[in-house]
Structures are given as structure tokens and as C-alpha cells.
Amino acid sequence: MFRRTLLYAVLVAALAALGVGFASARPAQSATAPVRIMPLGDSITASPGCWRAILWHDLQTNGYTNVDFVGSVLGNGCNYGYSYDPDNEGHAGYLATNIANQNQLPGWLSAARPDVVLMHLGTNDVWNNLPTNTIVAAYTKLVGQMRAGNPNMKILVAQILPMAPAGCGTCPSGVAALDQAIPSWAAGLATTQSPIVVVDQYTGFNDATDTIGDGVHPNDTGFQKMAARWYPPLAHVLDGLNPQPSPSATATPTVSASPSPTPSNSASASPSPSASTPTGGPGCTATYQVVNQWSGGFQATVTVTNTSAAASSAWTATFAFANGQQITQSWNTALIQSGAAVTAHNAAYNGALAPGASTSFGFLATRQTSNAQPTVACKLS
Secondary structure, eight states: OOOOHHHHHHHHHHHHHTTOOHHHHSOOOOSSOOEEEEEEESTTTSSSOTHHHHHHHHHHHTTOOSEEEOOSEEOOOOOSSSOOOOEEEEOTTOOHHHHHHTTOHHHHHHHHOOSEEEEEOOHHHHHTTOOHHHHHHHHHHHHHHHHHHOTTOEEEEEEOOOOOOTTOTTHHHHHHHHHHHHHHHHHHHOOSSSOEEEEEOSTTOOTTTSBSSSSSSBOHHHHHHHHHHHHHHHHHHHHHHSOSOOTTOOSOOEETTEEOOOOOSOTTTSOOOEEOOOBOSTTEEEEEEEEEEETTEEEEEEEEEEOSSSOBSOEEEEEEOSSOOEEEEEESEEEEEETTEEEEEEOTTSOOBOTTOEEEEEEEEEOOSOOOOOOOEEEEO
8 A cells, every 4th residue: 555644644634724624624535445566576566566566556446445455565666757645564585484484474464454455475385395296385374374364265376386496406396396286276276256367477488588687687678577467367356256347447447458257247147167088099188178258358267187098298279160269378388379270289387297196277368259169189209
């Protein structure tokens, strides 16, 4: 939240000197309490953590003005020519495992009272060569602490940025292992009341060109990429928490050419999520599932399973839409759409599948009135 106390006191004193009553000087209050958003992380979130500034600006300019970034840290220092809400819970050098095991999060949550948490944590854990399952166990404890304070907490968890700092030969593979584990972990812990949305911050980020030269901390280009990844799923969550944008909004919330999902309140416009029968060739099956649908758009997940007796190093899934659907954002995959045809390859961290193992990728897409489910073919290599 912005630090306005001193400014407000000065304003009241000035108005009093002019004979203006205090009651008439108070600003009008919003009829709806702002959605409180806590950016939670380490130095990538802390200072400067300029993805927060860009994300705040994107929200404001696209009509999401009834939001309040919260946290005990005042992370200011990004000069993009506009003001932004600098509050966050980013702590340089902190490990997710230490935050969880030392019970640091409950106090932060109690003070900030967030409705939504944006979590990018685990970089320092990987840097310290901690096992993936240890980090994921810390994530589980942190989610439990979030829900203890707010059973309706909406949680966005990042697949963390790739990194290659000098002297850490295990970092690239450690990040890949953690990011590969996050989707299944989130799926097992998510609830309707308190969903966990996975945000792919890994794909498309270059630890050589998108960092300040240390292979870890983003430069301005990197921060732009981070904000662009956070925005669509956060806008989707905000649509559900506060369906009507601020009256001052002048445009329907969008991000570039990819419209943010706006869930419909009409039951006929939002049928129940459905899944296809697994399809594919020998050694590989794929299941297509519509997990959320609204007027003009939908979210789907494709699960690829290695049904062969040998491990794979890569996979490809292909399908074709029948009703003009257009994918606007995808995660956990390198995806290309050409007309109706869609080709999805594995990301850098989820191509290796042991026999019987599965991985999933997801996407947001626009739709017309119809939304027929395609048949997905998959192959391993």
C-alpha cells in the first residue's frame, strides 16, 4: 500500500487553515475493498524487483485499479516514468525451506492480510543444492500457512527462472528438476476454494541475455518477461474476485493481443470441465481436458503419458481445432499454432519421461460459440 499518512496529514492541515472542514476533505472510499496482492520471494522479488512495477502498471492501465500490493518490504527503485505500489514480501537471500521451517510467513501474512499471493521462491534453495523434494515440502508447508490465515487464498506459484551463476554447476539442472515437479505438486494440493495456479517463468527466459550478467537476477528485459507471464493468470484470478473493473477503467482488460479470461456467470456459457479419452500412438497417450470455460475463452490441459517400456527424452503432441479456437498463452510447452493445427513440444525441463510417467501442459485460448474437443496425437523420442 502507498505511504500516504504524512501527505494526508499535511493536506488536512492546509485545508483546515483555509476553513475547509475535515469531513469534506476526506477522499471518497471505494465501495469494494481492494484485492490485496502479496508478491512473495527472494531478491528477484525484493529490490529492485521491477517486474512488480511493470505488473502494477499493466494492471492499472488495463482497468484493474482496485488492487493493493502488500507486504512488509518497501521495494522502490524502478524508474519507468510512472508510479507504482512498492509493497512486497521479497527478502534477498532467503530460502523457501528456511521461511517454512522457521515459521516466518505467518507473521507476514497476519500483517499484510493478502487475498492473493504471487510466489517466486526456490532460487536460493537450488543454489544451495537442496533436493527437489525438500523444496517442494517447504512449498506445501507455506501453502498450509497461507490457508490457515485465509482459507480462500488464491495462490500463484512460479516455475522459477532458469539460472547459471558462476560456481554453481548444479543450478541449471536443479532448477529444471524443481520446475518439472511443480505442476503435479500444485494439482495435488489445489482446491476449488483455494486454487494454486502454476505460472511458467522458465520458458523463454535466457539466463545469459535476460539477467544483469550474473546468470540469476533479471535485467529490464527479464523483468518485462516476468511481468508478462504474471499478468494473464493474475487478471483471471482478479476477474473472479472482483468481476467489475474500477469505474475509472476505460478499456476491457487485455494484455497485448491476448484477451484476459473473463469468466461468465451464465451456466449455459460455462459448461462443466470435461476430459477426453486418452489417445495417441504406441508408447504414448494424451488426454485433453477443458478445465475452465467462459464466454469467449477457455483454459485447457493436455497430459502426455509414456506408456512404453523405455524412457523418453522428448515428446510432441499434435491436434487440430474444429471451431476456430486460437491459443493466446501456453505454459510447460513450446507450442506453435498454424491455422487450426497445433504442435506442442516439451519444454526444456519436462521432456524426459520414465515408463509410466506423465507430464502436463496448459493453455488459454479464445473460442466462438462451439468448443469441440480435439483428438490429440503424441509421440516420444
